[in-house]
Amino acid sequence: MKISRLLTLSTAVLALLVFGMLGHITREAWLHYDDTSAGLQALRLTQRAMIAAEKLSFERGPVNAVLGDRQPADPARRDRLTRARAATDLALIQLERELQNDFGTQHPVEMASLYQALAEARNTVDTLASAAPAERTPELLKNAIGRMFALVPLALDAVGGYTLASERAYPRISRTLIKTRYAVELREYAGRLGSVLTVPLAKRQALVPAEHEQLEMLRGRLAQLRQQIQALGEDGGNPAGFNTVMARVDEIYFGTGLGLVAGIEAASRAGRDYGMDTGQFAQRYVPTMTPILSLRDELLQEAQTQAQSDHEHARTELLIVCSSGVAILLALTLLLLIVRRRVIVPLLRATRAVIRLGNGDYSRDSSGSQRADEIGDMLRALSTLRTNSIERQQLELERQHLIDELRRRADTDYLTGLLNRRAFTTASTQRLRRARGRNETLAVVLFDIDHFKSVNDSHGHETGDQVLIRVASVVREELRDGEILARHGGEEFVVMPAHCTQEQACALAERLRSAIASEPLTLADGHILRVTASFGVASAAGPQISLDDLLHAADLALYRAKRKGRNRVESAA
Numbered sequence: 001m002k003i004s005r006l007l008t009l010s011t012a013v014l015a016l017l018v019f020g021m022l023g024h025i026t027r028e029a030w031l032h033y034d035d036t037s038a039g040l041q042a043l044r045l046t047q048r049a050m051i052a053a054e055k056l057s058f059e060r061g062p063v064n065a066v067l068g069d070r071q072p073a074d075p076a077r078r079d080r081l082t083r084a085r086a087a088t089d090l091a092l093i094q095l096e097r098e099l100q101n102d103f104g105t106q107h108p109v110e111m112a113s114l115y116q117a118l119a120e121a122r123n124t125v126d127t128l129a130s131a132a133p134a135e136r137t138p139e140l141l142k143n144a145i146g147r148m149f150a151l152v153p154l155a156l157d158a159v160g161g162y163t164l165a166s167e168r169a170y171p172r173i174s175r176t177l178i179k180t181r182y183a184v185e186l187r188e189y190a191g192r193l194g195s196v197l198t199v200p201l202a203k204r205q206a207l208v209p210a211e212h213e214q215l216e217m218l219r220g221r222l223a224q225l226r227q228q229i230q231a232l233g234e235d236g237g238n239p240a241g242f243n244t245v246m247a248r249v250d251e252i253y254f255g256t257g258l259g260l261v262a263g264i265e266a267a268s269r270a271g272r273d274y275g276m277d278t279g280q281f282a283q284r285y286v287p288t289m290t291p292i293l294s295l296r297d298e299l300l301q302e303a304q305t306q307a308q309s310d311h312e313h314a315r316t317e318l319l320i321v322c323s324s325g326v327a328i329l330l331a332l333t334l335l336l337l338i339v340r341r342r343v344i345v346p347l348l349r350a351t352r353a354v355i356r357l358g359n360g361d362y363s364r365d366s367s368g369s370q371r372a373d374e375i376g377d378m379l380r381a382l383s384t385l386r387t388n389s390i391e392r393q394q395l396e397l398e399r400q401h402l403i404d405e406l407r408r409r410a411d412t413d414y415l416t417g418l419l420n421r422r423a424f425t426t427a428s429t430q431r432l433r434r435a436r437g438r439n440e441t442l443a444v445v446l447f448d449i450d451h452f453k454s455v456n457d458s459h460g461h462e463t464g465d466q467v468l469i470r471v472a473s474v475v476r477e478e479l480r481d482g483e484i485l486a487r488h489g490g491e492e493f494v495v496m497p498a499h500c501t502q503e504q505a506c507a508l509a510e511r512l513r514s515a516i517a518s519e520p521l522t523l524a525d526g527h528i529l530r531v532t533a534s535f536g537v538a539s540a541a542g543p544q545i546s547l548d549d550l551l552h553a554a555d556l557a558l559y560r561a562k563r564k565g566r567n568r569v570e571s572a573a
């Protein structure tokens with residue numbers, strides 16, 4: 001597989017893996033952030049539901065006071081009830097508003113049924129309060145108070161549901177939230193405990209055994225809740241604050257509040273007057289529950305602070321994951337671009353350069369060879385290879401030139417530049433073969449310079465050489481392309497015309513003889529020298545012809561021409 005394709009494939013696989021991994025991490029971070037957002041909302045709902053439950057509990061105090069009121073009614077008690085109801089309504093409206101903002105948690109509180117139950121309870125209370133005190137039988141009073149009691153669990157269920165939702169989002173604060181829930185219950189049971197005394201105080205009658213028992217049970221439940229809160233410890237952000245509030249709960253509620261109840265119980269047992277009616281009791285008892293609310297608020301505040309910190313941590317984490325993801329993708333893209341630009345593209349260019357070198361194209365491509373890295377080394381090595389290849393090619397050309405020159409010299413007569421005898425044999429053998437195949441007539445003209453020895457003897461060997469060169473030149477000019485001319489040896493030359501008859505060969509010989517004889521040679525000393533040559537012509541046709549036979553026949557004819565006086569042409573018989 002090609003590297004560029006491999007890179008594209010690995011890029012795609014890598015990008016998929018990175019996208020998948022980043023997508024997963026980002027999704028997890030987003031879900032966590034989303035959970036913490038929902039948890040914060042659940043926590044706000046918890047707080048609203050707790051306040052609503054507390055206000056519903058609180059409303060029972062003024063209810064008890066109004067129901068225990070005599071005729072004429074005390075407007076101050078009525079006024080306290082109106083303000084308590086307004087506070088409950090406000091708490092419920094705030095809970096309802098918070099529910100409308102809710103985007104994750106379930107709605108364990110059914111506002112419509114709560115409103116309906118509240119309206120019915122208040123209606124029952126108002127009807128009973130407007131009746132004469134004598135008509136307010138213990139059953140009717142218990143019914144009215146019971147209806148008020150029944151409201152609180154509706155809100156407390158919501159507290160439980162929202163607390164669970166908050167715990168799911170923030171497991172770290174679950175202990176604080178459980179303690180908060182216990183504090184809410186503590187407030188509720190403290191309220192219930194006070195309400196047990198409503199009828200005895202309103203009717204100024206002794207507590208019946210069932211009421212003593214109820215008080216005992218509620219005290220036990222309160223002690224248990226207090227112990228559970230303590231047992232869960234002081235974890236959280238402000239242990240000193242928790243301990244202080246707990247100490248105030250112990251002192252004010254468990255000391256003063258329960259002490260007040262114990263005093264009423266003792267008076268009941270002793271048959272003494274209570275010295276207070278329900279309203280006066282409520283006025284003294286209800287404030288002792290305030291530290292419980294402070295405990296609740298302290299714990300709730302602690303939970304909210306921790307949750308807010310977790311939420312911000314989740315948001316920071318999400319931001320870090322997102323920005324890291326973008327940075328990783330950018331880095332990856334940059335890396336791939338760099339690898340492509342600095343490795344793959346130079347590799348492809350180098351490959352093309354090697355292919356060009358292989359094809360004998362030595363054109364220069366020096367881009368990138370200044371680089372200091374491994375690719376630069378490779379490109380420089382390629383450049384060296386190119387230089388070496390050029391040098392080798394030049395050496396090869398020179399070698400070929402030398403071989404050609406040597407071959408040419410081996411075939412050429414050094415003096416006249418004509419073919420030598422060996423080259424003539426090679427060239428004429430090819431022609432002979434072709435003539436045999438085509439059944440053509442092949443002729444040879446053999447000629448020899450007359451009295452050449454006397455030229456040498458009279459004018460010197462150098463002049464003899466000049467004569468040989470001159471004769472060769474004259475004959476060459478007389479011949480056409482395709483007619484082989486060679487120095488056959490010494491002062492003897494041979495011509496092999498291209499397929500011609502004996503007559504045509506004789507005519508050619510005659511033309512050559514005439515040209516030699518008519519061409520004088522001016523010597524260095526100014527002396528003019530004339531030379532002649534004698535010619536022997538032979539020809540043959542058919543598959544049996546041989547060069548030796550032809551040359552031999554021509555030689556015989558030449559010999560005859562010498563004998564007959566030289567400077568003439570003789571044809572073989």
Ligand SMILES: Nc1nc2c(ncn2[C@@H]2O[C@H](COP(=O)(O)OP(=O)(O)OP(=O)(O)O)[C@@H](O)[C@H]2O)c(=O)[nH]1
Nearest residue numbers: 449450451452453454456461462464465490491562
């Ligand atoms: N200058 C020179 N002389 C050569 C060369 N080759 C052969 N000769 C001479 O050519 C002469 C040939 O002489 P011969 O064979 O006796 O014949 P000739 O004198 O030409 O007489 P005929 O052929 O009978 O006319 C000899 O003296 C050789 O030395 C050469 O390359 N240069």
